[in-house]
Amino acid sequence: TVPNKAVVTLQPNWSEVYVGERITLRCEIKDGGDTEWEYEWRTSSSEKPSDQNEHSISSVTESHSGDYRCKGRKKHTQHSSTDWSDPIKLTVSDRPQPVLTVSSSWLSAGASVTLNCRVKDPSAGWRFYWYKRVPRLSGNFYYSYEQLPGSSSGTEQDSYIVHGQTHTAEYQCRAGRGDPEYQSYTSYSMYVWTSDIHSSASLTESPDRAQHFTSDSVSLSCEGNSTEWTVIRSSPEERYLFDCSTWGTMNGSTCNINTDWPSDAVYWCESGSGESTNAVNITVQDGDMILLSPARPVTEGHSVSLSCISRSQTFDSIVFFYHNEKVIQNDSRWELNISAVSKSDEGFYKCQHSGRESAQSWMSVQGE
Template sequence: MGKNKQELYSVTEWSDVITLTVSERHPVLTVSPSWLSPGASVTLNCDVEHPSAGWSFYWYKVIKQEINRLYKYELLPGSISGTAQDSYIIHGQTHTAGYVCRAGRGDPEYHTDHSQPKFVWSADLNSAASLTVSPNRVQHFIYDSVTLNCSGNSSQWRVMTFTQHGYLRKCGDLGIMTESTCNLRWFQDTVSWCESESGQFSNGINITASYTDVILLSPVHPVNEGDSVALGCKLRTGNFNSTVAFYKNGKLIQNDDREKLNIPAVSKSDEGFYKCDYSGHESPESWMSVKGSRSSLSVSLITGLVSGMSLILLLSLLLCCWHKKSKGDLFIYFYFIY
């Protein structure tokens, strides 16, 4: 006897609803230091959202493509198969450069998205291009007219900016770009630099947009040891009619009626964060960088060469005297004065 179609299968009630969430892991790249001393080592760290064993990390340098002017990522040496460590050290970094990372695990390997680019900036002017700012200072009032200009060994440059919120933008998005010059119409705290079509980078400069009534006048580029430097304090409107205070790393170093802090011969110990205060109105802080002068490097090199030659001559003389002494011909005593 056959069965009815309704008896061939049965249907249960619906289960409870559950939500399945697939989370993409976006690694976060950090760089240290973000501002270079020439030839310094740079450490990259790649952090995933939920770190656990089994991750491999891949490290890339940001390269600008000439055709579409977009960026591409080029694997760094030793990173083709990934690294077990979530950090990567770059030795001898001398110029501005951008980096990204990503992570992967499993078999077959699942890869995260690339991190947001992070840049390491060099303030050194001895590069393929140089970026200058007018007015020539770090801090500017929010409605100031500011001009950035690129110059170098390439016919075409563009000014790039990295904002305080971590966005990479063309300078033309914040103003008007004419050939290699960018006139900012509105801006925020940024680091700016020049890029050529062949992917060369210039020095980087800090630009601070201030909403305060007072700004600090400080050099944009690093100053050489031995140079004289004058830091100033500037009001948005009006003139100073009482004392002006200057601070270094939060410590008061001058408090009188002078509008400038004069440093006649800068040394490495003068490097630090500076700000000024007038009638309770403080400027933002700005970092003043100091680098060794070429003259001091030359003196050190010459001193080293002279010392080395003196040591060689002294050893030769000692060897000669020892040889003569062994034959009973000559005795010489040396007195070393410390």
């Protein structure tokens, strides 16, 4: 053997590569000088590299995963070869799907929200692209996604701040790297809702409360400048959005919810001209107890009453009311009255009686 050392390098030098990316494996002979070399490769993968010093794969697959070694032999000689190089391990993974998170799911109108797009190896040359869903102006409630301002060529940062969001919105992100650019899958959607009421477009619920029993009659009405509306629902159990025609009955601009089975979802209106409204979180329960609390925001300084209702009985012992998991009233009253609401009253509420408990609902407080 000769004292020169063979080394395998990977270009681009990323710790993990993904199905479909272009890579080049290179066999370098240290201090090889002007000597002409022939090359030999050995690999545990199904790939069989040629006898060149460079081996390019235009679109890697998982079958290319494995260890790669090389050695060099001086041309025109029989025995003047290097030792085998140390192995380089190539790991080829499925095309990545970023995870999009938002700093807050509920915003006051005009507040800012930070989007974060996370890939498995964030330092490996990724650029990030940010999208917002917009209704196409066809009136048929098809959707398209437009890039957020300043992100058409991607951002180096994996976060993006949306300033002054005023309406309910849906966001997605994706990542790309390399030249030509290799693209990740698009993330699942994240939603940022506002419960604030706009004069131009609003959703109202009848009856105005956050919790209902199964079989209750519940309707959602869309109001605004548009003549064409639908109600959209988002729930943890449903990966995609569905409109009222799937889980209710649309009659003009009013949607009647099917309450035959339990659900916990956020609802808002969208128009064919691209408007969206405030959102409400509605829980339908098949249990024995619900908390009557307003679905829409309560204005500071106004009074509000929260009630505990049982499907089967009247209350004959202590009723507990909780605010953010802390007991704030425990006596025989089935009603919690707040005479002048302040911002500190905002939060999650629930009630409990005889060991049975309602679901918790968020009460939003807005300025006058």
